[in-house]
Amino acid sequence: MTNQPKTEWIDFGFETVPVKEKQSRVADVFSSVASSYDIMNDLMSGGVHRLWKDALMDWLAPCKGQILIDLAGGTGDIALRFLKRGGSHVHVVDINPDMISAGKKRSDIKAYSNQLDWTVASAEDIPLQTGTAERVTISFGLRNVTNRDVALREAFRVLKPGGRFCCLEFSTVQNATFSKLYDLWSFNAMPQLGRMVARDEAAYRYLAESIRTFPAQHDLARMMSEAGFAQVRFRNLSNGIAAIHSGWKLD
Ligand SMILES: C[S@@+](CC[C@H](N)C(=O)[O-])C[C@H]1O[C@@H](n2cnc3c(N)ncnc32)[C@H](O)[C@@H]1O
Secondary structure (H helix, E strand, O other), X not given: OOOOOOOOEEEEOOXXXXXXXXXXXXXXXXXXXXXXXXXHHHHHHOOHHHHHHHHHHHHHOOOOOOEEEEEOOOOOHHHHHHHHOOOOEEEEEEOOHHHHHHHHOOHHHHOOHHHEEEXXXXXXXXXXXXXXXXXXXXXXXXXXXXXXXXXXXHHHHHEEEEEEEEEEEEOOOOOHHHHHHHHHHHHHHXXXXXXXXXXXXXHHHHHHHHHHHOOOHHHHHHHHHHOOOEEEEEEEEHHHOEEEEEEEOOO
């Protein structure tokens, strides 16, 4: 008998794929939708994702002098909000060069270019020093990361002592009737919108499926505590369609 290395498997939406394949599958999804990503967000959520991102900023409360590391920062939505509200500098880290390039082309972001830098890297291996920033965020990104525990530990590492981490992510709807309506919307309308606007139905089916396989509110809170964060709390948004989790790196 030969000693074959054992393949480890992980979720990719409702599919199960070898761990080493997930990152490239996720990269294909976001390369395909990068140019229509911002408009699709507005169409799919009726603009509500903007309110959720504003709620994240309310909790984060940016101040002058603060540095933010925005993991899976995509086209810069969180970075822009942080700088508009008075934050001083943002390191956007995203694994996908197409998303970053779509972000750099945004006219609303160009005015802040001297307060921003963009790095193509994984949230699992952030090329920044330990204790770099007062704030670390990840918005609709953790769901796509292969080793979420590793990414949470990295977020903890790059925070300064006394710093805060916030995660905005799709979560588990709390009301059973609303949950059924939401299922109808996300498994039918969302992939069809993806087909018509982004010309990629599969990418938006992956989105709906990956939301259902992501840890629920209390499970994510436990994962954050295990990564080292203290005073972990969460708030549901729109009945739990999304949630913001917050945790601190104590001195
Ligand atoms: C749904 S988009 C979110 C973009 C942005 N944060 C927002 O809220 O609009 C998810 C982003 O996660 C990025 N991503 C996926 N896996 C990643 C990883 N391991 N490390 C860093 N970024 C990753 C994708 O390239 C994509 O830009």
